[in-house]
Amino acid sequence: xxxxxxxERRGRLNRASWEAIAAAQQLAAGRxxxxxxxxxxxxxxxxxxxxxxxxxVVAIQHAALEPYTPDGYTAALEQAIxxxxxxxxxxxxxxxxxxxxxxxxxxxxxxxVTDVIRLRISGENIAYARPMFQxxxxxxxxxxGPAPHFxxxxxxxxRADQASRGAVPAPVRSLSVSIDSTAIRQTPEAPFxxxxxxxxxxxxxxxxxxxxxxxxxxNIAVAQRLAEALGAELAASRPxxxxxxxxxxxxxxxxxQTVAPKLYLALGISGAIQHLVGMKGSKTIVAINKxxxxxxxxxxDYGVVGDLFDIVPALTTALKE
Amino acid sequence: CAAExxxxxQVAPGVGHRRREIMLIIVCxxxxxxxxxxxxxxxxxxWIREQDATYETNEPDAYALEEALRLKEKxxxxxxxxSAGPARVVQVLREALARGAxxxxxxEDDRLAGADAFVVAHALxxxxxxEPFDLILTGLQSDDNGSAQTxxxxxxxxxxxxxxxxxxxxxxxxxxRVKRELEGGWFQWINMPLPAVLTIQSGINQLRYATLKGxxxxxKKEIRTVAAPxxxxxxxxxxxxxxxEKTKKxxxxxxxxxxxxxxxxxxxxxxxxxx
Ligand SMILES: Cc1cc2nc3c(=O)[nH]c(=O)nc-3n(C[C@H](O)[C@H](O)[C@H](O)COP(=O)(O)OP(=O)(O)OC[C@H]3O[C@@H](n4cnc5c(N)ncnc54)[C@H](O)[C@@H]3O)c2cc1C
Ligand SMILES: Nc1ncnc2c1ncn2[C@@H]1O[C@H](COP(=O)(O)O)[C@@H](O)[C@H]1O
Numbered sequence: 352x353x354x355x356x357x358x359e360r361r362g363r364l365n366r367a368s369w370e371a372i373a374a375a376q377q378l379a380a381g382r383x384x385x386x387x388x389x390x391x392x393x394x395x396x397x398x399x400x401x402x403x404x405x406x407x408v409v410a411i412q413h414a415a416l417e418p419y420t421p422d423g424y425t426a427a428l429e430q431a432i433x434x435x436x437x438x439x440x441x442x443x444x445x446x447x448x449x450x451x452x453x454x455x456x457x458x459x460x461x462x463x464v465t466d467v468i469r470l471r472i473s474g475e476n477i478a479y480a481r482p483m484f485q486x487x488x489x490x491x492x493x494x495x496g497p498a499p500h501f502x503x504x505x506x507x508x509x510r511a512d513q514a515s516r517g518a519v520p521a522p523v524r525s526l527s528v529s530i531d532s533t534a535i536r537q538t539p540e541a542p543f544x545x546x547x548x549x550x551x552x553x554x555x556x557x558x559x560x561x562x563x564x565x566x567x568x569x570n571i572a573v574a575q576r577l578a579e580a581l582g583a584e585l586a587a588s589r590p591x592x593x594x595x596x597x598x599x600x601x602x603x604x605x606x607x608q609t610v611a612p613k614l615y616l617a618l619g620i621s622g623a624i625q626h627l628v629g630m631k632g633s634k635t636i637v638a639i640n641k642x643x644x645x646x647x648x649x650x651x652d653y654g655v656v657g658d659l660f661d662i663v664p665a666l667t668t669a670l671k672e
Numbered sequence: 673c674a675a676e677x678x679x680x681x682q683v684a685p686g687v688g689h690r691r692r693e694i695m696l697i698i699v700c701x702x703x704x705x706x707x708x709x710x711x712x713x714x715x716x717x718x719w720i721r722e723q724d725a726t727y728e729t730n731e732p733d734a735y736a737l738e739e740a741l742r743l744k745e746k747x748x749x750x751x752x753x754x755s756a757g758p759a760r761v762v763q764v765l766r767e768a769l770a771r772g773a774x775x776x777x778x779x780e781d782d783r784l785a786g787a788d789a790f791v792v793a794h795a796l797x798x799x800x801x802x803e804p805f806d807l808i809l810t811g812l813q814s815d816d817n818g819s820a821q822t823x824x825x826x827x828x829x830x831x832x833x834x835x836x837x838x839x840x841x842x843x844x845x846x847x848x849r850v851k852r853e854l855e856g857g858w859f860q861w862i863n864m865p866l867p868a869v870l871t872i873q874s875g876i877n878q879l880r881y882a883t884l885k886g887x888x889x890x891x892k893k894e895i896r897t898v899a900a901p902x903x904x905x906x907x908x909x910x911x912x913x914x915x916x917e918k919t920k921k922x923x924x925x926x927x928x929x930x931x932x933x934x935x936x937x938x939x940x941x942x943x944x945x946x947x
Contacts, residue, residue: 421824421833421834421835421836422833445855446836446837446853446854446855449812449820449824449836449837450824450835450836450837451824453789453820453821453824453825453828454824454825454827454828454834456790456821456825456907457790457793457824457825457828457829458828461907462790462907462908463789463790463821463907464908465818465819465820465821466818466819466820478911478912481818482818482916483816483817483818483913484705484711484720484815484816484818485707485815485816485818486916487711487915488711488713488720488913488914488915488916489913489914489915489916489917490910490912490913491910491911491912491913492908492909492910492911493908493909493911494907494908495906495907495908495909496905496907536833536864536865537833537835537862537863537864538862538863538864539852539860539861539862539863540860540861540862540863541860542854542858542859542860543858543859543860544857544858544859545857545859557946557947563707581947589874589875590874590875592875593874593875594878595878605855605856606853606855606856606857606873607856607857608856608857609856613946614940614944614946614947634944634946635940635944635946637936637940638922644710644915646916648918648920648922649916649918649919649920649922650920651920651922652922652923652944653922653923653924653925653936653939653940653944654922654923654924654925655924655925655926655932655936656924656926657929657932658929661929662929662932662933664929665929665930665932665933666933666936666937668930668933669930669933669934669936669937670937670947672934672937
């Protein structure tokens with residue numbers, strides 16, 4: 352049996368859960384597939400999950416699961432896994448999964464393969480493809496040791512809309528777990544956003560985005576001039592904001608803003624997945640990068656391979672011609 | 673073996689030890705191929721050709737070290753850096769000592785090159801279990817393996833609580849208050865008891881670099897070499913490593929910078945109609 356774990360937040364299922372279901376359906380290939388969801392009040396979410404083509408939905412409801420803590424989740428899910436004894440456990444590779452899945456795998460002494468982008472199934476054998484070396488290489492990885500094997504699937508790698516829906520709703524069953532809430536060591540407070548400032552990049556029509564290829568804070572001016580010539584907003588990859596060269600509010604990616612302008616021009620950005628998820632919905636993507644193998648060219652419509660310090664000024668001039 | 677983990681958890685010396693004024697902070701540092709390294713595969717295509725790579729400190733680990741040094745400046749104490757790997761990883765330990773760490777532990781074993789996160793976490797745990805640490809900092813993930821597991825597994829093996837993807841750390845007596853990054857620009861404060869493991873996100877602070885004085889001082893600092901556990905049980909195996917398949921056709925524009933620029937402007941105006 353394959354077990355997939357959905358992720359509920361504030362009473363809603365996230366899209367990554369449906370992506371994980373799509374991956375698990377591929378993996379199950381007709382074998383029993385159970386989807387579990389954890390939380391303090393998950394009746395609505397469990398019913399939503401029942402629409403998926405799965406054998407059953409298992410609702411693990413307990414007051415100590417709200418708010419999320421790694422200790423609470425680990426205790427509950429470990430008990431569920433022991434009871435259900437799946438061969439593979441599939442989870443979405445979200446921040447929350449990163450926070451608790453390694454603990455469960457460590458406690459059960461089982462393999463955990465993270466950030467899976469493709470399943471390589473040949474007969475009985477299965478390998479999981481995952482990026483390594485910042486996406487420069489892909490590895491086919493085989494988990495070792497006894498079942499269950501844990502895998503987490505990269506956000507966006509499987510399509511939520513390809514998760515099959517059943518003809519009739521799947522049965523929902525509740526599974527009870529005991530959690531000693533005094534043993535939960537983390538005390539979380541409510542999530543918050545840092546005070547947002549004037550820039551809302553999600554509304555921008557055109558964006559010029561700089562990455563570490565810009566090398567130095569002083570060189571931002573080169574991109575600034577191009578942005579002015581295009582009537583574009585300036586944005587950046589995370590390391591540029593980490594270094595304080597541009598404010599945090601201009602960061603695009605999984606921990607920054609998600610943008611979808613008509614034109615996204617990436618200057619000296621390698622195209623790490625955490626950046627791509629924030630901009631791949633742009634209508635037209637242009638990448639300027641000196642490395643022809645940079646992953647950014649996987650999403651770019653137009654590319655120029657070369658030194659941005661030669662090309663960007665030429666582009667600024669050409670726009671004014 | 674599960675029993676052994678549980679046992680270790682109970683005897684982990686960090687747990688329940690009396691709070692002292694002085695903090696002992698351990699920073700786990702991984703040596704990874706340099707960012708501008710062009711990948712070359714070994715003949716079996718299961719790993720890289722290590723002899724071709726140049727190495728550096730894993731980026732978030734540098735931020736973790738900086739955070740430890742700042743905590744030490746505030747609360748006093750000691751910063752110990754620890755790296756597991758073959759002889760070459762001593763280089764990142766030396767750099768950390770030059771930046772201000774007090775001493776270093778090298779878990780030396782050739783089997784640790786290219787090992788999975790479980791193997792590495794076990795090697796680190798065996799070296800750290802007798803250190804009376806208050807806090808262990810790791811990076812949130814490595815640039816090469818990218819498994820995002822080692823710190824969390826280490827916490828489980830040592831029996832201490834953890835929090836991941838941390839962007840701010842405050843130690844207040846025996847408790848810790850940390851800012852955890854969530855997706856899409858959200859954050860959350862978490863309180864928890866010490867000792868603990870935190871995985872640190874890049875950008876938590878501004879890095880400082882080694883000074884000449886620091887480099888000189890580092891020469892006198894201790895790097896203790898310890899052996900990895902005899903049995904290291906891998907939990908995964910790479911059967912094939914390759915350059916990712918291209919799925920999308922990017923229209924590459926060539927020519928001199930001026931020609932390419934003109935051509936690109938033309939395409940954006942007439943084909944894509946976005947300017
Ligand atoms: C949990 C998590 C969340 C993250 N969130 C985000 C996020 O929200 N946004 C984000 O961007 N990143 C995020 N990251 C970081 C991400 O993984 C990458 O490290 C980052 O995106 C890399 O930024 P970069 O492309 O600018 O730098 P690099 O990867 O260093 O790439 C620099 C590029 O510039 C090119 N270059 C160098 N010199 C020149 C030149 N002269 N001319 C042309 N090209 C040149 C190089 O070929 C290279 O491709 C996150 C990481 C994690 C683990
Ligand atoms: N060989 C190692 N030696 C010391 N620390 C390591 C080692 N491998 C991983 N780490 C730590 O664990 C973090 C996460 O690595 P990973 O689980 O590989 O993504 C890194 O940022 C390091 O802080």
